[in-house]
Amino acid sequence: MKPKTKLQMEIVNGSRKLAPVSEAQKRYAYKHCFVHYFKRDAKGNCFCLDCGHTWRDKEDKKNCKCPHCGMNLKLENSRKRTAVYKEYFCVITTYKQYQVIRFFMVDCRLKKGSPANYFIIEAVQCWMNKEGKTETLSLLRGMSIFYYDAWIYGSSLELRKRNVHHDRIYDICPAVIYPRMKVIPELTRNGFKGAFYDICPSSFFMTLLTDNRMEILYKAGQMNLFLRFLERKYGIDKYWTYVKICLRHDYVIHDAVLWLDYVDMLIENKLDARNPHYLCPLNVEEAHDWVM
Template identity: 30%
Template structure:
């Protein structure tokens, strides 16, 4: 929505002048938010974190849900299917104080993994919640694909927009009992 009130115009102006999220937050998310994954392919274990591969020691080791990587000592959750590419999406948030507002900045982080390759990461701030002294909350977010049947469909190339303070009430459908139709 286009900012109309003075508060929305002020928040839009302040949002444009916010400092970018520090790289420390992104490295923290890469280490702590994401799971460490492993995959069993053609009789070998592959660590999708450190790019290490090894043969299992025991036959029952292949059936475990978690396994420990021998190189990076990470506890790997085993993928249940064998694919070439693996993707994980997680969210994290930071709390800032800026111009008398508490700003909750929500970050969508992507991790792309492939066997025999180190993982790559992508981080994008997707939403901001501005909380004033009285406790009123105003939100800004980037747009999403409206007709998508999945979540996490952010349109990263678009700027932040003001979200409505109160969503319009949808018409209520009266609760009617189902009546049997004569045949």
């Protein structure tokens, strides 16, 4: 897709100026994206699948450390001589006033008796301005009904359309996020402190930048409610009046699913759902059983 707006042109030009993945980032991805294995045969010969080193150890260990490369290894019991693993690695950085989330596909190929062969390529870039306006650049994908991430490695990063059907393709939950990250000042202002709680970084950032109610929940430490409404965004409109009462009384909701069901039953039984006596019980399970 050709860039048409001023925002798209700035993003495409900025993408070309981003630094390639560094050697330090590659080493971090190779080390932390995968579980590292070793094999043992019946004679006690051990084979490190990371560096290819072979040594003898007749003890029946499930975990060990390679005497050559020092990698912590886990026993792999299958008889397969080769294996291929793929994971996503994420680098979070900035370019001028834009937040940039870069997703890399990391390919690991293992063969008994040989060093592991790693390969890394940038598959998706998510660009976001301070208002939460998002544009996505990615590689081309192969047509498949089973896999969303069948990236064509020979293609180049280009602007792609985003809609309801494509969000699940580009909203990637990476296996590892590089710990050295840069964020725009607006995210720091809105409470971001470095933790993603196993949420896709692009969805997490866009939520903090575009929804002030979710920002309030995040800053108030109502993480259970935050995660629930992030999963089902339509629910926040229905329950926001009752959530505000809890916030005014410093009531922390630890089980969002149970508490929301409890509120529904208060309304259904025509009890005063806006009364903190009912809305902020000391024991939600007992209050839920009582209303039921």
